[in-house]
Amino acid sequence: MSSKPHFVLTPLMSPGHYIPMMDMAKLLAEQNTLVTIILTPLVAQRMKPITDRAISSGLPIQILLLSFPTLEAGLPDGCETVDTIPSMSFYKNFLHALELLQHPYEQLLQNLNPKPNCIIVGKQLAFSAQTADKFNIPRIVFDGMNCFTLVCSHSLHLSKIFETLGEDDPFIVPGLPDKIQLTHRQLPGDFNPGQVDVKEIRERIREGEEKAYGVVINSFKELEPKYVKELKKIRGDNVWCIGPLSLCNNDDRDKAVRGNVSSINENQCLNWLDKQKPSSVIYACLGSLNRLTPPQLIELGLGLDLSTHPFIWVIRGANKPEEIENWIKENKFEERVKHKAIVVRGWSPQVLILSHPAVGAFLTHCGWNSSIEGISSGLPMICWPLFGEQFLNEILIVDALGIGFRVGAKGVTHIGDEEKYGVTVSRERVSEEIRKVMNEDEDGKEMRKKARELGKMAKMAIEKGGSSYLNLIMLVNQIKKMLN
Ligand code: UDP
Numbered sequence: 001m002s003s004k005p006h007f008v009l010t011p012l013m014s015p016g017h018y019i020p021m022m023d024m025a026k027l028l029a030e031q032n033t034l035v036t037i038i039l040t041p042l043v044a045q046r047m048k049p050i051t052d053r054a055i056s057s058g059l060p061i062q063i064l065l066l067s068f069p070t071l072e073a074g075l076p077d078g079c080e081t082v083d084t085i086p087s088m089s090f091y092k093n094f095l096h097a098l099e100l101l102q103h104p105y106e107q108l109l110q111n112l113n114p115k116p117n118c119i120i121v122g123k124q125l126a127f128s129a130q131t132a133d134k135f136n137i138p139r140i141v142f143d144g145m146n147c148f149t150l151v152c153s154h155s156l157h158l159s160k161i162f163e164t165l166g167e168d169d170p171f172i173v174p175g176l177p178d179k180i181q182l183t184h185r186q187l188p189g190d191f192n193p194g195q196v197d198v199k200e201i202r203e204r205i206r207e208g209e210e211k212a213y214g215v216v217i218n219s220f221k222e223l224e225p226k227y228v229k230e231l232k233k234i235r236g237d238n239v240w241c242i243g244p245l246s247l248c249n250n251d252d253r254d255k256a257v258r259g260n261v262s263s264i265n266e267n268q269c270l271n272w273l274d275k276q277k278p279s280s281v282i283y284a285c286l287g288s289l290n291r292l293t294p295p296q297l298i299e300l301g302l303g304l305d306l307s308t309h310p311f312i313w314v315i316r317g318a319n320k321p322e323e324i325e326n327w328i329k330e331n332k333f334e335e336r337v338k339h340k341a342i343v344v345r346g347w348s349p350q351v352l353i354l355s356h357p358a359v360g361a362f363l364t365h366c367g368w369n370s371s372i373e374g375i376s377s378g379l380p381m382i383c384w385p386l387f388g389e390q391f392l393n394e395i396l397i398v399d400a401l402g403i404g405f406r407v408g409a410k411g412v413t414h415i416g417d418e419e420k421y422g423v424t425v426s427r428e429r430v431s432e433e434i435r436k437v438m439n440e441d442e443d444g445k446e447m448r449k450k451a452r453e454l455g456k457m458a459k460m461a462i463e464k465g466g467s468s469y470l471n472l473i474m475l476v477n478q479i480k481k482m483l484n
Pocket of ligand 1: 014020259285369
């Protein structure tokens with residue numbers, strides 16, 4: 001039997017899950033382990049540039065393909081990932097497709113040589129709880145969230161405090177070390193599901209999560225010490241904060257191809273950034289899943305323009321891209337701002353941009369990957385949460401860490417329901433919050449200083465001897481012990 005533990009990683013098919021899991025694979029492979037990543041074809045294709053680079057650098061990583069049951073699950077052709085689901089009416093089918101993966105997934109595991117010693121899986125692949133029992137191996141879950149969110153969710157699940165309240169009635173989340181105020185409208189899908197009824201599947205996922213051997217978290221102890229402690233009280237000691245995972249990409253080329261092929265030429269982008277003053281550029285990107293309506297997206301663009309700072313605006317994700325394109329052309333927007341801005345259509349090399357010294361602030365939807373990537377780059381943030389657990393991340397960024405301002409989003413915009421909400425954030429508000437973050441007054445300076453300090457702490461956590469580095473070694477050693 002090999003003395004190296006063999007980890008098999010299988011992410012949920014969504015960029016916010018498979019991108020950090022690929023980083024995790026690299027970090028594990030650097031610790032004298034064998035790593036297999038199981039990817040579905042579309043994800044493997046998007047990740048090819050980064051997986052090729054990792055493998056050719058000599059890391060012991062192999063990729064296995066698992067075909068995605070698109071047609072069997074009643075999904076339209078080409079729909080293999082969360083960002084390719086055409087509308088929420090197909091969400092249930094997508095979750096069903098995940099369940100259909102059990103048999104082929106187990107066959108892949110069965111044929112592996114050497115045998116797997118530990119599986120790390122996206123939490124949503126609930127069937128893997130049975131798989132782990134069958135193969136008698138530890139199963140560690142990953143769902144891309146921080147400890148603060150997991151602790152809040154646990155309390156909400158136990159207390160159900162929101163159930164008797166109106167959707168805008170504020171309440172305090174019970175039993176937490178801090179006074180955390182929320183409304184029902186701001187809660188993640190488990191507690192605020194919108195029209196799509198997937199209660200049963202959600203419950204299976206939750207039970208599967210509870211049964212897991214442990215959980216890996218893309219965060220670091222120094223960022224949220226109280227909540228790491230609280231989560232360990234809930235889950236026991238097998239909670240490993242091993243982030244920020246994106247910091248394993250030191251090379252510009254690795255940063256540029258992380259997640260997909262960029263829609264802009266990375267050298268042009270870097271040359272442009274090199275010409276800007278230090279800490280002057282606003283980077284605005286609302287993640288990989290958002291489907292803002294054209295009027296709301298246009299308002300964001302106009303807010304960036306109004307702010308007078310140079311900016312990079314990522315417009316991927318509009319739910320009607322042709323309308324946005326027409327607006328840009330008719331209003332000569334790109335021409336008008338070209339002396340001070342870049343407009344990115346499609347995939348942006350986010351980590352490459354964020355780590356450039358010319359970037360001064362990040363306008364983000366508070367997806368946890370984006371948030372921790374902003375934190376790792378020492379940047380203050382302008383927060384525009386949209387859905388999922390993003391309102392909780394906003395509280396962490398603005399209230400707990402003091403490194404961001406809110407654009408004033410009031411509640412979850414359910415994916416697919418965007419048209420109903422209209423324009424909720426004005427260009428004036430966007431520009432005002434940018435002004436506050438970039439301001440030369442004491443508040444602005446203090447916020448930027450805090451953000452820089454957190455950035456340094458993040459880097460220390462992942463370096464040799466840092467808290468996340470040691471946690472990763474502890475995790476590997478724990479699995480190694482089981483080999484004997
Ligand atoms: N991302 C990127 N380029 C883009 C959009 C997103 O590199 O144009 C990456 C981003 O760096 C992050 C991930 O995609 O790692 C998005 O995850 P997050 O949790 O922030 O949000 P989600 O997309 O899941 O809403």
